[in-house]
Amino acid sequence: MAHVLFNCFALLTIAGAVGVVANKNTVNAAMCFLLSLVGLAGLFVQLDAYLLAFVLLLVYAGAVVALFLFIIMLLDTQGRQKWDFSKLAVFTSLVAFGLLLAGLGTFVKRGQLEAPNPNAAGGVGAALKPYAYQLFTTYLLPVEVMGFLLLVAMLGVIVLSRKAGAGEDAP
Amino acid sequence: MITATLNEYLILSGVLFALGFLGVLLRRNTLVIFMSLELMLVASALALVAFSRYNHTLDGNVFVFFILTVAAAEVAVGLAIIVALFRQRRTIQVNELDSLKN
Numbered sequence: 077m078a079h080v081l082f083n084c085f086a087l088l089t090i091a092g093a094v095g096v097v098a099n100k101n102t103v104n105a106a107m108c109f110l111l112s113l114v115g116l117a118g119l120f121v122q123l124d125a126y127l128l129a130f131v132l133l134l135v136y137a138g139a140v141v142a143l144f145l146f147i148i149m150l151l152d153t154q155g156r157q158k159w160d161f162s163k164l165a166v167f168t169s170l171v172a173f174g175l176l177l178a179g180l181g182t183f184v185k186r187g188q189l190e191a192p193n194p195n196a197a198g199g200v201g202a203a204l205k206p207y208a209y210q211l212f213t214t215y216l217l218p219v220e221v222m223g224f225l226l227l228v229a230m231l232g233v234i235v236l237s238r239k240a241g242a243g244e245d246a247p
Numbered sequence: 248m249i250t251a252t253l254n255e256y257l258i259l260s261g262v263l264f265a266l267g268f269l270g271v272l273l274r275r276n277t278l279v280i281f282m283s284l285e286l287m288l289v290a291s292a293l294a295l296v297a298f299s300r301y302n303h304t305l306d307g308n309v310f311v312f313f314i315l316t317v318a319a320a321e322v323a324v325g326l327a328i329i330v331a332l333f334r335q336r337r338t339i340q341v342n343e344l345d346s347l348k349n
Contacts, residue, residue: 169272
């Protein structure tokens with residue numbers, strides 16, 4: 077049963093990713109991205125990372141995709157674009173894609189990864205308390221740095237989204 | 248109860264990463280390129296969560312938590328840059344943004 081669920085979510089994720097790459101229309105690509113994220117959240121749930129699945133849906137599906145759609149609405153005036161790739165670009169990107177997949181194939185064939193039985197001790201990420209404990213003890217400094225990073229990003233966005241030359245003619 | 252093996256999760260993560268990479272290389276729309284970048288980011292997050300789950304540690308999960316935070320900041324800044332670019336050049340197609348070429 078669980079394996080059927082894994083296959084379904086994996087298929088959803090891959091199909092969404094293919095849709096992002098292959099869609100002419102940017103809005104449809106964003107929707108496929110959303111689909112892919114939902115599949116990924118399902119996989120996170122299967123890996124007992126409930127908090128991360130929730131945060132993924134909240135941050136990515138909620139905020140990031142909405143922001144993408146907003147920007148597409150703001151900028152993408154011509155709607156669907158035509159496919160006019162140069163042959164060289166298609167060839168090189170397909171070669172790069174094939175090389176990555178070949179590396180993956182080698183890993184599958186020769187990989188010596190021995191994972192302990194995941195069902196022996198139960199999921200560590202299932203409960204909230206260990207997260208809070210880790211974030212406020214071991215990872216306290218990174219949490220502070222993240223807060224600072226978000227502040228800097230906010231200031232950067234404000235500076236970037238001002239009209240060019242808007243602040244210069246002020247007295 | 249997990250039935251899928253660690254290898255299956257890692258293969259899925261690798262395929263997802265490769266698809267994102269293909270999108271970055273192939274597409275010309277900056278927004279789609281940015282979406283493919285995000286796809287690569289969440290693919291690596293999936294690998295981290297899988298490793299973390301199969302080794303009974305929480306560190307990978309906490310790391311993914313930080314990745315999501317950084318990704319949120321990155322998306323905000325990146326989209327602001329794309330909007331600023333569009334204001335300057337009236338296009339977001341990367342093949343038309345070639346003023347550094349000559």
